[in-house]
Amino acid sequence: MENKHYEIIVIGGGPAAITLAKEVKGTAEVAVIRPEEHSMIYCAMPYAIEGILAPENTLKADRLVTETGAVLIRDSVLAADFEAKTVSTVSGAVYSWDRLVIATGADPILPPIPGSSLDGVMTFKWEKDMYRISGLIEQGISNAVVVGAGAIGVELAQALAARKLTTSLVDMAGSVLPNLADPEMTGPALEALRNLGIRVELERKVEQVLPNREAEGRAGAVLLDNGQVAAADLVVFAVGMKPAVSMFADSGLELERDGIVIDDHMRTNLEDVYAIGDCTSFFSGITGDRTGGKLATNAVPMARVLAANLKGGDRRYGGFINGSATKAGEFFIGGSGLKEDEARRHVDVITGYAEFSVIFPIMPDAGKVRLKLIADRSSGKIVGGQLISSRPVTDKVDQISMAIQYGITAEELLNFSYSSQPWQSFYPAHNLLVKAAEELMKKMAPQAEAGMEAAVEAAAGELR
Numbered sequence: 404m405e406n407k408h409y410e411i412i413v414i415g416g417g418p419a420a421i422t423l424a425k426e427v428k429g430t431a432e433v434a435v436i437r438p439e440e441h442s443m444i445y446c447a448m449p450y451a452i453e454g455i456l457a458p459e460n461t462l463k464a465d466r467l468v469t470e471t472g473a474v475l476i477r478d479s480v481l482a483a484d485f486e487a488k489t490v491s492t493v494s495g496a497v498y499s500w501d502r503l504v505i506a507t508g509a510d511p512i513l514p515p516i517p518g519s520s521l522d523g524v525m526t527f528k529w530e531k532d533m534y535r536i537s538g539l540i541e542q543g544i545s546n547a548v549v550v551g552a553g554a555i556g557v558e559l560a561q562a563l564a565a566r567k568l569t570t571s572l573v574d575m576a577g578s579v580l581p582n583l584a585d586p587e588m589t590g591p592a593l594e595a596l597r598n599l600g601i602r603v604e605l606e607r608k609v610e611q612v613l614p615n616r617e618a619e620g621r622a623g624a625v626l627l628d629n630g631q632v633a634a635a636d637l638v639v640f641a642v643g644m645k646p647a648v649s650m651f652a653d654s655g656l657e658l659e660r661d662g663i664v665i666d667d668h669m670r671t672n673l674e675d676v677y678a679i680g681d682c683t684s685f686f687s688g689i690t691g692d693r694t695g696g697k698l699a700t701n702a703v704p705m706a707r708v709l710a711a712n713l714k715g716g717d718r719r720y721g722g723f724i725n726g727s728a729t730k731a732g733e734f735f736i737g738g739s740g741l742k743e744d745e746a747r748r749h750v751d752v753i754t755g756y757a758e759f760s761v762i763f764p765i766m767p768d769a770g771k772v773r774l775k776l777i778a779d780r781s782s783g784k785i786v787g788g789q790l791i792s793s794r795p796v797t798d799k800v801d802q803i804s805m806a807i808q809y810g811i812t813a814e815e816l817l818n819f820s821y822s823s824q825p826w827q828s829f830y831p832a833h834n835l836l837v838k839a840a841e842e843l844m845k846k847m848a849p850q851a852e853a854g855m856e857a858a859v860e861a862a863a864g865e866l867r
């Protein structure tokens with residue numbers, strides 16, 4: 404039985420763990436413990452299923468960790484003893500540490516509905532899931548149902564449809580990508596998915612997976628809550644993630660629904676124990692409320708903050724802004740911050756829209772981009788924004804995130820200094836953010852005018 408000591412032990416092999424190893428490189432003796440054969444570029448998996456990428460291209464090389472000087476241990480942690488400062492593993496090894504970093508991520512949720520244990524019913528995260536789905540397609544299955552029309556479900560449904568499977572996409576919400584953008588922004592994406600031949604069933608629940616009458620133990624169809632049946636040799640649930648923290652139940656580590664409770668330095672309630680990435684519960688950088696933030700683009704910055712602090716720094720993490728994006732048919736869709744209904748729970752909401760061509764409209768193939776900004780009427784601060792475009796949107800999503808993160812107001816956006824070029828933007832005459840900000844300002848104006856009228860009335864009263 405192995406019993407080694409490391410200054411820092413990191414549990415996990417995802418982006419949080421890899422970034423941490425890279426950033427502390429050379430400053431401490433580090434071991435990274437992860438069970439799976441390969442770390443993955445999860446975001447690329449739908450495109451490997453679609454056949455755009457070779458599946459091997461979604462695998463990350465171990466040297467990302469080993470080149471940092473960290474020891475990579477292929478094993479699974481069973482338990483941590485926070486008093487003795489050790490972790491024990493499935494293979495029977497015990498490793499001791501000075502500081503422990505938990506980066507165990509999150510596991511996809513498989514709802515316990517009747518039929519969910521049938522063969523062909525699965526979730527989608529790991530390398531084995533990618534090969535399982537590709538294998539079933541190669542065996543010649545013809546029907547698939549994807550449950551959950553978030554970014555992962557939408558991307559996977561498109562991949563399956565591209566592989567000529569009759570594909571249904573089911574969601575309880577009334578619109579696709581409900582966590583990314585508001586319904587009026589995603590309408591074209593819904594239409595694009597339907598144009599790809601995907602049967603999109605909204606405001607519907609999958610109640611049961613029905614067995615295949617010709618192949619015992621295998622899935623054959625799903626039953627929806629309106630009584631409809633959709634044929635399904637493959638049923639993939641993409642309905643959300645739960646933190647992978649069960650090994651820490653009753654261990655003294657403070658846990659919450661979304662994961663391990665940490666402060667803005669990535670410290671847990673236990674000394675020398677830290678947590679980063681999808682396994683943590685943290686706050687919105689906008690409202691200060693606990694909020695979901697299970698994105699690689701949150702896990703990596705959290706790891707950078709922690710690495711700086713482990714090296715003696717004093718950096719803090721400001722909270723989730725949750726900028727993200729996807730693609731549906733010919734549309735790129737992205738969003739950041741609060742959606743309109745979320746924002747309404749916190750502020751008096753105003754919205755501003757802008758729509759331009761993505762390049763000079765006189766240039767060939769000038770598609771459209773539409774932006775929605777959401778702001779707080781009283782302060783003018785931007786609290787959310789969304790885009791749908793014929794061109795990639797992540798740079799613009801990041802501009803919105805920056806506006807939210809640094810408390811920029813609609814009035815300040817009026818002076819936003821932008822660039823323009825015939826192949827890359829609308830004319831110099833206008834800019835999306837500025838245009839939407841102008842609309843926001845008009846909606847703020849009635850209040851300002853009302854304030855002005857009240858002041859005039861009060862002054863007149865004094866004179867009378």
Ligand SMILES: Cc1cc2nc3c(=O)[nH]c(=O)nc-3n(C[C@H](O)[C@H](O)[C@H](O)COP(=O)(O)OP(=O)(O)OC[C@H]3O[C@@H](n4cnc5c(N)ncnc54)[C@H](O)[C@@H]3O)c2cc1C
Pocket residue numbers: 414415416417418419420436437438439445446447448449478479480481506507508509527528555647650679680681682697698699700701702727
């Ligand atoms: C299909 C798909 C597409 C996605 N697309 C995007 C995207 O476009 N943009 C984006 O920002 N995010 C995307 N995400 C989310 C993103 O992948 C996650 O937010 C990110 O991987 C979280 O990183 P992490 O390191 O915290 O956890 P994970 O990547 O989940 O890694 C957790 C690691 O911990 C290991 N582990 C768990 N338990 C143990 C144990 N007991 N012992 C040892 N090791 C353990 C796991 O095996 C794994 O290696 C996508 C996710 C999926 C599944």
